[in-house]
Amino acid sequence: MQSNNIRSLVFIALFAALFIIMSSLTIKLGGSLVPITLQTLGVVLSGLFLSPRNAFLSIFVVIVLAAIGLPLFSGAGGIAHLTGATGGFIFAFPFCAMLVSIAIGAFLRMSSSKANKGLAVVVFFLIFELFSSLFSYLPGIPWLMHITEFSFQKAMAVGFFPFIIGDALKSLVGAILAISLTPYIVYIRSSTVKRSNQNLTIKG
Numbered sequence: 001m002q003s004n005n006i007r008s009l010v011f012i013a014l015f016a017a018l019f020i021i022m023s024s025l026t027i028k029l030g031g032s033l034v035p036i037t038l039q040t041l042g043v044v045l046s047g048l049f050l051s052p053r054n055a056f057l058s059i060f061v062v063i064v065l066a067a068i069g070l071p072l073f074s075g076a077g078g079i080a081h082l083t084g085a086t087g088g089f090i091f092a093f094p095f096c097a098m099l100v101s102i103a104i105g106a107f108l109r110m111s112s113s114k115a116n117k118g119l120a121v122v123v124f125f126l127i128f129e130l131f132s133s134l135f136s137y138l139p140g141i142p143w144l145m146h147i148t149e150f151s152f153q154k155a156m157a158v159g160f161f162p163f164i165i166g167d168a169l170k171s172l173v174g175a176i177l178a179i180s181l182t183p184y185i186v187y188i189r190s191s192t193v194k195r196s197n198q199n200l201t202i203k204g
């Protein structure tokens, strides 16, 4: 097995574990169907440090483990939970991580990512808001409506509006981490890519 494959496996396992920890930190407001969690921050971290494929896999593997019954999503697991009220969010997460990784990779290849830290914080924040948070609502809200038979307004009241500020704070934390850890992000991302595919113009 090539060393970059072994590294990929190690990093997928590490970020899957990190996502599981983020997923266990959950608050359910007044018995709400949709909990406040740090999952979107876990998605951000996978997308920041891993290639698009590995970022996807790091979250997907958690879904597979939850599907066989492990309580990895807000303390719950099993097919019933994965297809329950929050199933749309759960199945969006691997795609969110992949999209964050694609966008971060594109941004890190641009010279402006190094030149202007203020601009970089804003771009990181927007990438996280768009792809780790807002994208998860695209399947999250329609699936919540389907399972609960809520109207669109009720589903938004239960599954979107209570999370806007919290999700933005998580994106901000992600953006600050991204700025502080850029050299490590570039190093880890490039260390799991085959030598022939490495883009040597990436700047850290």
Ligand SMILES: O=C(O)CCCC[C@@H]1SC[C@@H]2NC(=O)N[C@@H]21
Binding pocket: 023, 034, 035, 036, 037, 038, 039, 040, 073, 074, 086, 087, 089, 090, 133, 136, 163, 166, 167
């Ligand atoms: O573990 C689960 O069952 C999935 C919960 C999904 C929670 C969503 S993700 C986007 C939004 N932000 C939060 O903090 N909670 C919701």
